Amino acid sequence: MTTKPSDAPWADEPFGLITTPSMYLTDSHSYLRLASDMAHAHNVLIRGLNAILQQAPHVAVSTKKNYNKQDIKDLLFYVHSWTKTVDHHHWVEETFIFGEIEKVSGKPGLMAEPKSQHEAFHGGIERLSAYASATKPDEFQWEGPGGMKEIIDSFSQHLTDHLYAEIDTILGLKFMDSQALNNIWDQAEKVAQQAGNLGMLYDVFPCVLGCADKTYEVGYQFPPLPWIMPYLVKYWFGAGNGAWRFNPCDWWGKPRPLAFNAQSASASML
Ligand SMILES: [Fe+2]
Incomplete structure (x- = not known):
């Protein structure tokens, strides 16, 4: 069940x-x-990946009449922020969560499968990150050889297959001691915060807040961030950055229509 804001993609x-x-x-x-x-x-x-795939085709490239350099700049910043968010998530898993689960369960190799799945998409994320940070707006291409879509298509299935499969792996951890597993998760949240840096307030946090639909299913409260964070991002860290137009939710996790779509593209041609 989803809570999309309209019939539009x-x-x-x-x-x-x-x-x-x-x-x-x-x-x-x-x-x-x-x-x-x-x-x-x-x-x-x-949601971040889907927001890119849904909106990037409607952002005019430099050969188009309705080209707007700032829109491409913002898209590149958004994509770069999303790659950083993906990296941060998997870094916490690889450096802390997986190892702790293996140690506490006494089963070395228990998390080998998700670890090897990371390798299947890691190179693609790196290529996308490099493309998003080094490409000049005039050179940006979505379609065609060497374009951004080709890079995303090279790893998106591997990434999403992994994101689905890891949930099943965790559902298989019932044999572990419940309290010990809970402690690992509590510590992981601290590790994630400690590994964070000030720069993440300008890219990873706005990406997470804008992709976390708080109305999804039972209205789960995720991410576990202080109540003030959306205000800080809206009025300070994310203020004036057009990249956040690409987010599918507002800062408080409410789904909103995608900013770049077939209608917006044809309207800007007029
Ligand atoms: Fe994960």
């Missing part, structure tokens, strides 16, 4: 969102909390 496609496990399972064991939180984190990444 939105960030719940082409890659489908993950159903929160707590919607169809009931269990006081912490594996369910972990799987549900992870589903929300993964849906943030999927």
Whole structure:
């Protein structure tokens, strides 16, 4: 179930969102909390990817009459921010969560599968990050050889397959001690915050806030950030940055129509 704001295409496609496990399972064991939180984190990444795929084709490139350099600059910044968000998520998993789960469960290699799945898309994310940070607006291409779509298409299926599969892996952790697993998750939140830097307030945080649909399914409160954060991003860290027009939700997690669409593209041609 999704809460798209209108009948127009939105960030719940082409890659489908993950159903929160707590919607169809009931269990006081912490594996369910972990799987549900992870589903929300993964849906943030999927909405960001979908928002790019849905809107980038409607941003005019430099050979088009309605070309607007700033729109391309903003799109590139948005895509770069999304790659940083994906990287940060997987960095926390690889450097802390996976190792802790293997250690506490006493099963080395238990998380080998998601680790190897990371490798299947990591190079593609790197290429996209390099393209988004080094490409000049006049040179930007969405379609065609060497364009951004080609880079995204090279890894998007691997990435989303992994984002779906990891939820099943976590749902298989019921054999672990519930409290120990819960502690790993609590610590992971601290690791994620400590590994953060001030720069992330200008790119990763606005991307996460704008891709976290708080009305999704049961209105789950994700991400676990202080109440003041949306205000800080709106009025300070994200203020004046047109890249955030590409976000599919407002700063408070309310879905909104995509800013760049078939109608906006044809209107700007007039
Ligand atoms: Fe994950």
